[in-house]
Amino acid sequence: MKNLTRTFFFAVLLCSPAAVLAAPSAAVTVSDCWIRALPENLPSGGYFKMANAGDRSVDLVGVETSAFGMAMLHETRNKGNVSTMVMVKKVTVPAHGTLRFAPGNYHVMLEKPKKTVKPGMTIPVTFVFSNGEKPTVECKVKKPGAMSY
Amino acid sequence: MFRSASAFTSGRRRVAAALASGMLAFSLAGCGNAEPTFKGADITGTNLGHYMSMMDRSGHVRTLADYKGKVVAIYFGYTHCPDVCPTTMAELARVMHLLKGDAKKVQVIMISVDPARDTPAIVDDYVKAFYPTFIGLSGTAGQLEKTAKSFKVYYAKAPGTTGSNYAVSHSSRIYIIDQKGQARVLLDSTKPAKDIAHDIEQLL
Numbered sequence: 514m515k516n517l518t519r520t521f522f523f524a525v526l527l528c529s530p531a532a533v534l535a536a537p538s539a540a541v542t543v544s545d546c547w548i549r550a551l552p553e554n555l556p557s558g559g560y561f562k563m564a565n566a567g568d569r570s571v572d573l574v575g576v577e578t579s580a581f582g583m584a585m586l587h588e589t590r591n592k593g594n595v596s597t598m599v600m601v602k603k604v605t606v607p608a609h610g611t612l613r614f615a616p617g618n619y620h621v622m623l624e625k626p627k628k629t630v631k632p633g634m635t636i637p638v639t640f641v642f643s644n645g646e647k648p649t650v651e652c653k654v655k656k657p658g659a660m661s662y
Numbered sequence: 663m664f665r666s667a668s669a670f671t672s673g674r675r676r677v678a679a680a681l682a683s684g685m686l687a688f689s690l691a692g693c694g695n696a697e698p699t700f701k702g703a704d705i706t707g708t709n710l711g712h713y714m715s716m717m718d719r720s721g722h723v724r725t726l727a728d729y730k731g732k733v734v735a736i737y738f739g740y741t742h743c744p745d746v747c748p749t750t751m752a753e754l755a756r757v758m759h760l761l762k763g764d765a766k767k768v769q770v771i772m773i774s775v776d777p778a779r780d781t782p783a784i785v786d787d788y789v790k791a792f793y794p795t796f797i798g799l800s801g802t803a804g805q806l807e808k809t810a811k812s813f814k815v816y817y818a819k820a821p822g823t824t825g826s827n828y829a830v831s832h833s834s835r836i837y838i839i840d841q842k843g844q845a846r847v848l849l850d851s852t853k854p855a856k857d858i859a860h861d862i863e864q865l866l
Binding site: 549551552553555556557558587589591594595596597598616617618620622623624657658659660 | 742744745752755788792835850851
């Protein structure tokens with residue numbers, strides 16, 4: 514039995530190295546992360562998809578990246594025809610659900626890049642969740658005209 | 663003579679009645695096929711943008727008359743806008759790709775609602791990162807005020823933002839101007855590229 518368990522673990526290790534790197538109880542995953550490159554080091558938007566496999570909702574409460582001086586959770590709100598950018602403290606990913614940060618909606622506002630951000634680069638970004646999980650994801654830098662991952 | 667005149671008159675009446683019922687059917691249907699039908703709002707005859715006067719990167723004052731002969735798409739935004747403005751510019755770049763060869767008959771212009779930070783050269787460089795023929799205009803606070811009023815565009819510093827790091831709330835719509843310099847269509851900036859391209863094609 515002990516041997517069988519060991520074999521089983523070995524198989525898991527072989528099959529899914531990513532699962533081993535993540536915390537064993539990881540409920541949230543972040544994928545499809547991309548950042549729009551803009552000229553002159555202007556503030557830019559970061560977009561991604563979050564999935565929550567857990568039974569409870571989880572809040573995204575912040576993002577951390579050493580590539581930018583500032584990274585904030587924002588939402589573009591349209592009232593009538595007027596667009597306003599609003600800072601948000603948290604964004605809830607429902608239990609067994611997904612939530613997408615996408616152009617014209619939720620976005621991470623990335624300001625003051627330490628180095629010029631250019632298409633083709635990848636930038637590690639850490640996502641901070643209310644349940645203590647902090648996955649780090651490589652975000653692709655894409656051209657100004659990009660609309661999705 | 664009298665009879666034929668009467669026949670003529672009654673004929674005219676019949677035509678008029680047919681026209682009237684046709685018009686009624688037309689208005690009941692909401693939109694007909696004879697006139698160009700737009701995905702956006704038809705603003706023909708409003709003269710929006712008539713008093714536009716903004717500066718280009720060479721310091722020339724630009725009005726709608728300068729772009730006659732092209733269909734013009736105008737958007738008000740600013741370069742320190744991380745989401746909605748680049749998203750709209752990206753969408754307008756897609757419109758140009760959809761229009762293929764007709765893209766050269768179209769001029770996309772972004773007018774800055776943030777003249778304190780955006781010089782004409784900054785806005786122009788910014789929009790050209792999306793598509794090489796796009797033009798960026800800015801100007802003095804007074805020029806912007808007059809131009810925005812002419813387009814009935816709203817802009818204001820977003821509440822809660824301070825110092826040099828402020829955001830600007832602004833009308834996020836695309837104005838389509840025909841080749842004679844007349845405002846024709848108003849589209850929400852969230853409209854997909856194919857809808858914007860469709861409305862531009864109606865005017866080419």
